[in-house]
Amino acid sequence: MKLTLEVWRQRDAASPGAFETYEVADATAEMTLLELLDRLNDQLVEQGREPVAFESDCREGICGCCGVNVDGRPHGPQANTPSCEQHVRSFADGEVVRLEPLRSAAFPVVKDLVVDRSALDRVIQAGGHVAVDAGTAPDADTTRVSYETAEMALDFAACIGCGACVAACPNGSASLFTGAKLTHLAALPQTRQQRGARAVAMVDQMEHDFGPCSTFGECAVVCPAGIPLSAIAAVGKERMRAFLRGRAS
């Protein structure tokens, strides 16, 4: 099948970008979006032109590297699916598909479809880890965690940090991302020790780079890890809790 691709080309962060139009005549339905870009790049290299820069690593939805806007929607037309698992079969033969980098003021474009997502790393640096002496690994069952709690923590730990929630948000908010981390870390015994301090540090850092949440709900629609919208409520909950009860657990 034939697809017309309008791809955002930008030399570097300082240069202005623009869309360029390419045709891929031999796309097949089972190709992923990234394989479609690979095919396009093969063509461009054969013609002696500069290939399109895009990020990818595992190509199985666990690394969080890939992520481009497809017709204005992060990752692509299929809900809760990363770019690497979006397929060409979502498009009609002859369709014009617009590919651009994830859009947010917090994500400056590095080149073409590659953005710098360091702003998310700074939120993690502020408190998305354990910084108390947790000791050696405890014997099994000395600290009990219920099955439901463990599953819930894992569900929220599933966030791969791809940044699609930020790009999906008309406010450029990272509430789904931050809320997922806060929920996951507040649920487990070792990480719970710094619950209050973590909430203050992470929310303060988040608010510096990202916008407020207005409950559009767009983030949860595109999230490839399926983080539920309740994560955004965790931001307010944990931050207010830290305010009312202090920075300890």
Added chain:
Amino acid sequence: MAGAPTSTRPEPDRVPAAARPATTRPPVPATWVLKVVMAVTGSIFGVFVVFHLVGNLKVFLGPEEFDAYAHWLQRDLLAPLVPHGWFIWIFRAVLTLSLVAHVWAAVVLRRRARVARGPHRRQGMRTFRSFQARSMLVTGAVLLFFVVFHVLDLTTGTQPAASAEFVHGSAYANLVHSFQRPVVAAFYMLAIGTLFLHLAHGLWSVVNDLGATGRRLRATGAAVAGGVGLLVLVGNLLIPVAVLTGLVS
């Protein structure tokens, strides 16, 4: 080998690296504080419009009941806890302060959202929820204009907002005369529709901003938000329709 480290465990007196203050300063006032201000003041308006609706529906009980209720609100409510006629002014002060705080927080948050979004506008949003969220500023502005009109029309009786037949103290007659003007009745119906859009989404945002993460609590919150919105929509629409069809005259 003197002085060589024997353990990789952190020194007990070492300052934890994590949950450290944000590397960059958060905005002042904090975004989460502004969201709490929006949620609390919005909830005050939510409770207010429900009680306002209860009063409005007394129009179907006839002029004596309606005017007596209006008189009670203005003179006797909370008396003798507060002197006669005080309640209405305390109440107006609370509503006015809430309105100022709500609009101020909305403007500050909107500006932050716009900065965080960057130059590229999010496209391809299709859900009704998203439409409601996007139109909050517009519906809010319409409601603000409506509130001014509504007070001039039925509280102060200022021309030309009020009907020519306005008489202080005759709440029932003033309402009927006002709604007998088709343009005014149409504007009221438009405002009630706008109120539904604003209120239903606003209350759902309250559930999120005040940190409701539990499954049942969120489901209840969503039902209350939608239910209150619909109740206020249908209940208030009955009145101009009843006046226009001559059911109430």
